[in-house]
Amino acid sequence: MLQTNIRRYLKHGTLPQLRLFEASARLGNFSRAAQELNMAQPTASVQIKKLTQTVGLPLFEQVGRRIFLTDAGERLYAGCGEVFRALSSLEEALNGLRALDNGHLRLAVSSAGKYFAPRLLGAFIRRYPAVQVSLETRNRQALIERLANNEDDLYIFAAPIEREDIVSQALLPNPLVVFARDDHALAHERRIGFARIAAEPFLMREPGSGTRLLAEKLFEQHGLSPKVRMELNTDEAIKEAILAGLGIAIMSRFTLGLEAGASRLVCLDVDGFPLQNHWHLAYRAGKHLSPVAREFMNFARVEARDLMTAGVAPGRG
Numbered sequence: 052m053l054q055t056n057i058r059r060y061l062k063h064g065t066l067p068q069l070r071l072f073e074a075s076a077r078l079g080n081f082s083r084a085a086q087e088l089n090m091a092q093p094t095a096s097v098q099i100k101k102l103t104q105t106v107g108l109p110l111f112e113q114v115g116r117r118i119f120l121t122d123a124g125e126r127l128y129a130g131c132g133e134v135f136r137a138l139s140s141l142e143e144a145l146n147g148l149r150a151l152d153n154g155h156l157r158l159a160v161s162s163a164g165k166y167f168a169p170r171l172l173g174a175f176i177r178r179y180p181a182v183q184v185s186l187e188t189r190n191r192q193a194l195i196e197r198l199a200n201n202e203d204d205l206y207i208f209a210a211p212i213e214r215e216d217i218v219s220q221a222l223l224p225n226p227l228v229v230f231a232r233d234d235h236a237l238a239h240e241r242r243i244g245f246a247r248i249a250a251e252p253f254l255m256r257e258p259g260s261g262t263r264l265l266a267e268k269l270f271e272q273h274g275l276s277p278k279v280r281m282e283l284n285t286d287e288a289i290k291e292a293i294l295a296g297l298g299i300a301i302m303s304r305f306t307l308g309l310e311a312g313a314s315r316l317v318c319l320d321v322d323g324f325p326l327q328n329h330w331h332l333a334y335r336a337g338k339h340l341s342p343v344a345r346e347f348m349n350f351a352r353v354e355a356r357d358l359m360t361a362g363v364a365p366g367r368g
Contacts (some may be wrong), residue, residue: 080118
């Protein structure tokens with residue numbers, strides 16, 4: 052809340068008046084102060100008079116042709132120095148943000164995004180080493196709630212949000228695949244029909260997950276219902292359940308990770324898969340993005356595809 056004892060200084064353009072007052076006190080002459088500030092003498096006189104009325108005390112006394120500060124003027128002159136130094140420090144801080152010298156980027160991503168978001172942020176920080184970043188990982192519903200509360204600068208969703216109050220831009224492909232263990236009965240089959248995998252025990256993410264939303268939509272399009280054996284709230288838990296032989300799952304291709312390596316997870320060759328999908332950058336419509344957030348958006352649009360797809364581990368099976 053604005054402190055009531057400074058309201059009088061906010062009524063009549065006090066900062067320009069203080070600048071004139073400081074010059075007059077420093078130079079000891081109203082005319083020289085007006086000349087330094089490229090101001091007409093009558094205008095300068097009016098501004099000094101208004102400042103005196105605002106303060107409520109005389110600021111100068113004139114002896115002969117010279118002007119001297121009163122006690123109130125001395126106090127105000129010292130205060131001018133403090134105000135100008137505070138504004139100078141503020142401007143230096145803002146310049147730092149404008150120049151990406153010390154900005155802060157707050158990024159929130161959906162669950163599977165944690166497999167590539169750190170790599171994307173790492174490349175961004177290498178370009179702008181002074182930028183600080185924070186990363187939140189949530190399921191789709193929690194991410195939407197964070198976006199509604201304006202808790203972060205930018206959001207990365209596994210699928211677009213079709214709402215008028217959200218600005219959403221496609222970032223890079225996010226293909227969905229059907230994962231199974233390498234010794235599953237369908238692991239070496241080709242062109243498997245969707246009805247065939249629908250008969251298998253399915254592992255599903257929890258309600259509110261974007262992956263679950265897409266999977267349920269796909270089953271609905273085929274007029275089928277999944278045989279859900281288990282619900283789990285992380286992709287790691289689903290991978291472990293697959294490896295334990297508990298069923299198969301539809302997940303982002305990024306779930307397998309960005310590095311090739313030994314894994315017993317395989318992508319089944321199912322008709323219609325990989326299911327084409329895209330990661331999307333999003334933010335609230337009308338939000339004033341910081342220079343850092345805007346630069347990250349530009350960076351991600353240019354670099355994300357090559358940076359991510361070059362490192363995605365090849366599927367097996």
